[in-house]
Amino acid sequence: MSNIPAELRFAESHEWARLEADGSVTVGISDHAQEALGDVVFVELAEVGKVFAAGDAAGVVESVKAASDIYSPVSGEVIAVNEDLTDAPESLNEKPYEAWIFKVKPNNTAELEKLLDAAGYKAAIGE
Amino acid sequence: MGQRTPLYDLHLALGAKMVDFGGWDMPLHYGSQVEEHHQVRRDCGVFDVSHMTVIDISGHQAREWLQYLLANDVGRLHGCGHALYSAMLNEQGGVVDDMIVYRTEDGYRLVVNAATRDQDIAWMQAQLGSYQVMMRERPDLAMLAIQGPQARHKIAELVTQSRGVLIHQLKPFEGRADGDWFIARTGYTGEDGLEIVLPADQAPGFFNDLVGAGISPIGLGARDTLRLEAGMNLYGQDIHLNVSPLAANMAWSIAWEPASRAFIGRAALEAEREAGVQLKLVGLVLEERGVLRAHQVVRIADVGEGEITSGSFSPTLSKSIALARVPMATADRAEVEIRGKWYPVRVVKPTFVRHGKTLI
Numbered sequence: 494m495s496n497i498p499a500e501l502r503f504a505e506s507h508e509w510a511r512l513e514a515d516g517s518v519t520v521g522i523s524d525h526a527q528e529a530l531g532d533v534v535f536v537e538l539a540e541v542g543k544v545f546a547a548g549d550a551a552g553v554v555e556s557v558k559a560a561s562d563i564y565s566p567v568s569g570e571v572i573a574v575n576e577d578l579t580d581a582p583e584s585l586n587e588k589p590y591e592a593w594i595f596k597v598k599p600n601n602t603a604e605l606e607k608l609l610d611a612a613g614y615k616a617a618i619g620e
Numbered sequence: 621m622g623q624r625t626p627l628y629d630l631h632l633a634l635g636a637k638m639v640d641f642g643g644w645d646m647p648l649h650y651g652s653q654v655e656e657h658h659q660v661r662r663d664c665g666v667f668d669v670s671h672m673t674v675i676d677i678s679g680h681q682a683r684e685w686l687q688y689l690l691a692n693d694v695g696r697l698h699g700c701g702h703a704l705y706s707a708m709l710n711e712q713g714g715v716v717d718d719m720i721v722y723r724t725e726d727g728y729r730l731v732v733n734a735a736t737r738d739q740d741i742a743w744m745q746a747q748l749g750s751y752q753v754m755m756r757e758r759p760d761l762a763m764l765a766i767q768g769p770q771a772r773h774k775i776a777e778l779v780t781q782s783r784g785v786l787i788h789q790l791k792p793f794e795g796r797a798d799g800d801w802f803i804a805r806t807g808y809t810g811e812d813g814l815e816i817v818l819p820a821d822q823a824p825g826f827f828n829d830l831v832g833a834g835i836s837p838i839g840l841g842a843r844d845t846l847r848l849e850a851g852m853n854l855y856g857q858d859i860h861l862n863v864s865p866l867a868a869n870m871a872w873s874i875a876w877e878p879a880s881r882a883f884i885g886r887a888a889l890e891a892e893r894e895a896g897v898q899l900k901l902v903g904l905v906l907e908e909r910g911v912l913r914a915h916q917v918v919r920i921a922d923v924g925e926g927e928i929t930s931g932s933f934s935p936t937l938s939k940s941i942a943l944a945r946v947p948m949a950t951a952d953r954a955e956v957e958i959r960g961k962w963y964p965v966r967v968v969k970p971t972f973v974r975h976g977k978t979l980i
Contacts, residue, residue, distance in 0.1 A: 531653055557845065583654075
């Protein structure tokens with residue numbers, strides 16, 4: 494059983510999204526995703542200032558096993574990326590809900606409502 | 621559901637993540653592949669390799685037949701207990717499989733790959749002709765590899781006295797029977813260690829003893845990064861039916877002498893050598909961050925293109941490494957395309973790590 498925090502929203506492609514007090518959306522990958530990937534050894538971060546539509550590829554997580562695209566769960570502009578992952582990619586395995594990957598200034602926060610809630614994500618991954 | 625080794629239930633009990641490998645349900649890792657890799661380099665670990673195919677060859681023409689079947693020469697095995705690595709080629713000089721051959725009291729023991737089992741058996745049977753040879757597959761046996769600098773020392777303490785003595789006596793690439801166990805000082809990690817073939821019904825107890833004594837179980841994930849660092853080929857990736865051993869770093873394992881030995885594939889290899897070998901298998905080291913993967917394109921300025929055959933992250937070097945097949949004229953620099961971008965790589969001899977030491 495993986496950890497699925499109730500306060501987060503989830504994409505079916507296994508990213509989590511959290512709406513912050515300042516209106517930005519923080520994105521990472523779920524505990525289930527890091528478990529399936531295995532040891533993460535490299536994260537290719539998006540560039541700050543890039544604009545993504547919901548579902549656009551917005552970076553790559555490489556584990557010992559394979560490379561996996563990360564998709565932006567909402568539309569918007571990238572306003573920050575977690576540079577700490579460059580030297581410590583394994584933090585995605587160790588604390589998937591603290592080791593965020595990027596932050597987006599969303600075009601429309603209502604898009605978050607289209608994502609899965611914790612119960613929906615739990616069902617989607619068959620737990 | 622795939623085939624299961626006698627240790628399947630123990631893998632599950634140890635929390636293994638199971639994957640399909642050549643039709644077998646095998647442990648990928650028991651938590652962290654990278655930690656398991658370091659464990660083998662620094663201390664030791666135990667691998668279930670019971671999926672591999674053990675074939676015993678006997679009969680009064682066993683030696684002659686294997687001298688015809690294999691590119692290396694079993695005539696070089698002077699006496700029981702010695703072993704060698706060999707390719708088994710087709711007439712075109714392509715690699716049907718690679719294997720270790722042990723000379724035993726009754727003949728020879730071959731250990732071939734799991735995923736190629738059907739291809740190997742069919743090929744070998746087709747080559748029997750009128751040779752007076754018996755081929756006996758041994759699904760009744762299990763196989764454990766215990767690898768790492770502490771492997772022999774630790775295992776010798778956990779087995780019967782006579783087996784412990786044997787473990788201390790074995791030199792690299794030697795293997796001998798003790799009762800119904802066969803103990804060899806061989807492996808696929810670039811570290812010292814043992815491969816032990818034993819009756820399937822004794823394997824769970826022995827494996828449990830090892831784990832109980834604190835020896836970590838190691839999955840196929842770490843087995844792959846360990847063999848890649850050691851520069852050892854993986855059948856199906858670095859070598860296959862359409863690859864010549866001369867283009868796969870295996871020239872050392874071809875016994876050209878005596879020139880009169882007509883092994884399968886010899887004519888094709890001699891013609892290739894005569895015409896000039898076109899390709900070679902090299903090591904690549906990515907100096908920037910990123911991960912090299914199989915099938916990525918390699919570009920060598922003014923020379924041409926090649927392809928990565930195996931690539932991963934090297935836990936020992938903390939950077940990505942690969943094996944790549946490239947044109948013979950390739951020197952010490954190249955570039956690899958990763959997701960549309962070209963990254964510079966260093967071209968090196970494809971042995972990155974041996975006995976815990978970095979060689980590049």
